Structures are given as C-alpha cells and as structure tokens.
Amino acid sequence: MLEKCVKTELCFAIHAEQRTLDKYQPKFPSNSQPGLTCVVMDSSGFGDFGIMVWRSPELKKNLYAKIIDSETIEEYRLGIKHLLDKSWGIKAIISDGKGLRHDFYGIPVQMCHFHQMKIITKYLTKNPVLKANIDLRHIALKLSKTDKESFIGWLNEWYPRLFLIHSFV
Numbered sequence: 001m002l003e004k005c006v007k008t009e010l011c012f013a014i015h016a017e018q019r020t021l022d023k024y025q026p027k028f029p030s031n032s033q034p035g036l037t038c039v040v041m042d043s044s045g046f047g048d049f050g051i052m053v054w055r056s057p058e059l060k061k062n063l064y065a066k067i068i069d070s071e072t073i074e075e076y077r078l079g080i081k082h083l084l085d086k087s088w089g090i091k092a093i094i095s096d097g098k099g100l101r102h103d104f105y106g107i108p109v110q111m112c113h114f115h116q117m118k119i120i121t122k123y124l125t126k127n128p129v130l131k132a133n134i135d136l137r138h139i140a141l142k143l144s145k146t147d148k149e150s151f152i153g154w155l156n157e158w159y160p161r162l163f164l165i166h167s168f169v
Contacts, residue, residue: 034086034087034088034089035088035089036088036089036090036091037056037058037059037063037088037089037090037091038056038057038058038090038091038092038093038094039054039055039056039063039080039083039088039090039092039093039094040054040055040056040057040093040094040095040112041053041054041055041076041079041080041093041094041095042095042096043068043071043075045070045071048069049067049068049069050067050068050069050070050071051065051066051067051068052065052066052068052071052075052076052079053065054079054080054083057094063083063088064079064082064083064086066078066079071098073098073102076095076098076104077102077104080093080104080105080107081105084105090107091107091108092107092108092109092110093107093108093109093110094109094110094111094112095109095110095111095112096111096112096115097111097115113143113144116140116143117140117141117143120136120137120140124136124137124140132158132161132162135158135161136158139151139154139155139158142154
C-alpha cells in the first residue's frame with residue numbers, strides 16, 4: 001500500500017483529501033489466487049512521482065501497483081516479472097502503446113483499443129470530410145466490437161476503394 005508520506009504528497013499533487021485518495025486507492029484482494037489472465041498495465045504521473053498499476057480485466061482486480069519516479073519500459077518489465085514470480089500466468093499484455101516493440105518475456109503485447117482510437121482520431125478527426133476517411137473511421141469504430149477476420153476483411157474491402165476515389169480527383 002502507499003506509504004503515509006507518499007499519500008500526503010499525492011493528495012497535495014492532485015488537490016484531494018486523504019480520505020478521497022483512500023477511497024480510490026487500488027485495492028489488492030488477499031484472496032486472489034494466481035492463475036492465467038490478461039494484464040492491462042498503465043501509469044499516472046503526479047509531478048515528480050507516479051503510480052503504475054497492473055490489472056486483470058477478467059478478474060476485475062488490480063494485481064500489483066508500484067510508486068515510481070518515472071514511467072519507463074524497465075518499470076513495466078519489473079512489474080511483469082513480479083507477477084510471473086508470484087506464479088501468475090499471463091496470456092497477453094495490453095498497454096497504452098509504450099513498450100510494444102520490447103520483449104516482455106515472450107508474452108504478446110497489444111495496444112489498448114482506446115489508445116488506438118485516439119491515434120486514428122488524431123489523423124482522421126471525429127468528423128472526416130473525405131468519403132475514404134469517413135468509411136475508414138466507421139471501420140475503426142468497430143475495432144473493439146469485432147473479430148480479427150472481420151476487421152481485416154473490412155479493411156481489405158476499403159483499401160481498393162481508396163485508390164478508386166483518388167484516381168478521379
């Protein structure tokens with residue numbers, strides 16, 4: 001759990017009372033038995049320190065949390081190693097994109113759908129004007145609600161139309 005001095009610093013950094021922090025502090029159930037799960041890992045910074053959390057969306061439980069000085073790939077690796085050392089089996093890791101090109105002990109890593117949509121929206125905007133961009137945004141919005149084969153199929157149907165549209169411009 002968070003040490004008292006760190007709690008005080010965190011309360012000051014986010015302009016909250018300690019009881020508010022206690023209410024939202026990551027809960028670590030003592031009855032969680034290690035098993036096979038996916039792990040979502042993310043961190044939040046509060047000035048000169050942050051909190052990194054590893055969570056199981058399937059169990060709806062935080063598996064591990066750590067106070068950090070800065071968000072680094074090494075801190076993420078140490079957290080995954082901690083879970084593996086505690087006998088957790090990790091099917092896959094979901095993150096905000098940091099570390100996707102790094103090896104996490106051979107465990108597959110995927111960028112979360114929320115962050116994928118943020119990147120897509122950055123390039124297409126929320127209200128695209130071009131027909132190709134409108135179609136691509138509609139496909140992208142299906143990302144979290146479909147399977148891999150359907151998504152690839154829609155992209156493969158969209159891609160040739162992109163060239164048809166631009167060849168007449």
